[in-house]
Every structure is written in structure tokens, then in C-alpha cells.
Amino acid sequence: MKEGGGGVIRPWRRTIVALGLLLAAGCGTVHIEVPPGHTVTMLDQDQPASVRIERHVWFALWGGEPLSDNSTLADIREHHLTQVRVIVVQGFWDTVINTVTCYFSFVRRTVIIEGNPG
Amino acid sequence: MTGPPRRRRRRPILVASLSLSLLTAGCFTIPTYAPYGESVKLLPPGQPAQVRRVYRTWFILGGLFPLDNTMPAEIIAQEKLTEARVIVQDTVEDAGIAAALTFILPIFILPQTVVVEGNRAPVDSKAKPIVADPRGQ
8 A cells, every 4th residue: 555655654544444344344243132021933934924113223432332122122122022033234334334433432233133023 | 834735644554444444344245044944942141051162263354255164054053953043243353354454464364253152953853863964064
């Protein structure tokens, strides 16, 4: 990588770029589990689902601290789901938003829960 | 006199940095569903699990294409789990690997850590036989 003047990028600038990339990558955990006492089976890839919940999960400290619910427990309980499949996505808009917010330590993911109530 | 040219020179660097950040953060999808033809229950938190598999699934070009495409359904089928819970993690190591690989070789490889925990069917005469995976795996 060269600068406009033809010189090689200075080491401290390389370090800043590397750190920037590290921050942009971010972290975050999503738990796919059911509330205790509920019997929920997983749908396969193609089985129809009548309920679709799509929500964003926000994290602070580059994924270290969840700011919103990062588990599927509440969604399954609220919608009385007995069959589910869950898709964890970092979509295009998540990435665009993370590119800006990651410099303030905030990152987000999208969780999609599809299922059928019992 | 020095202001405007310097600003012009910095703009491509800023655009390149933002593009690099965008691609390093990447887009990816990790679906959790049951293998075809198998009945898999989801486990609640805290319930003991006899099997725990931690692995990394890899994506290339900012997550546009999966490299290995190892999704939880494959692990559930391999381990013959009848109960499972899944944790999709983006660990500090994953972020470090993505940043380091992007810095060394900008082909935007993204790893994601996936944890699959679960139990196999109880081995007794009343246990249901495990249905073979129709894909032959």
C-alpha cells in the first residue's frame, strides 16, 4: 500500500488501519435455546412456518455486553412456538451501520426466528 | 494553499479505510435448523448436554460466500443429536483473525465460532431408531 506521494505507509498508520479493522470486525453472541419446561422442536430448512420474527440485537463494547435480548427464549415464549428455526444474520445494513457505530463500541446483529405455534 | 490538496489526498484513504472496515465486518448468515427427516428438540439453558462441539465456519469475500458451509444441522446430523442448543459467537479471536487476514491478504476471510451442545438418543430398547440422513451423510 502506498500513499499518494509514492512513499510506503508509515508504521503507525498501518497500526491504525489494523486496529480499525479489528474494531470493525466486532463480536457478539446469540443463544438459540428454549425456555425451561417448553417442548420445542427444530424445523428443517424447507418446512413452512407461520410466524416470522425479525429483530436486531445490539451489543456494546464490540460485542462484549449485550444491550438487547441475545437469546431466543422470550420470542419462543411470547409467540407460544413449538417448532422453530433460527437464522443469525449480519446483513448488509447491519454491516453499514456497524461500520460507523463500531468506532463507538456498538455493533448489531439480526436474528430471524421462524416457527409455528402449538 | 496546502489545505485543499491535502484534503483531496486524504479522501481516497478515508474511502479505502471505510471500504476495508465494511468488508472486514462483512455479511454472513448462520441458519439453525434440523437435518432433514430428524426430530430435534431445542434444549433450555442449564440443561446438561453430553456433546459439545465448538467449531469455526468460514466465509470469504466479506461473507458473500461460505468457504466450508458447516452449519449446525450438519453437526447435529454427524453427532446424531436428538436434543440441541446452538450458540453463534463472534469471538475476539474471530475478530482478530478477520482483521489480521484482511491486513495481510485482503480477500476478506471471516470466521464465526459456532457452539453446538446436545444429547444423543437414549440407548435403550424403547429409543426411536435414528432416521438416516436422506443426503447420505
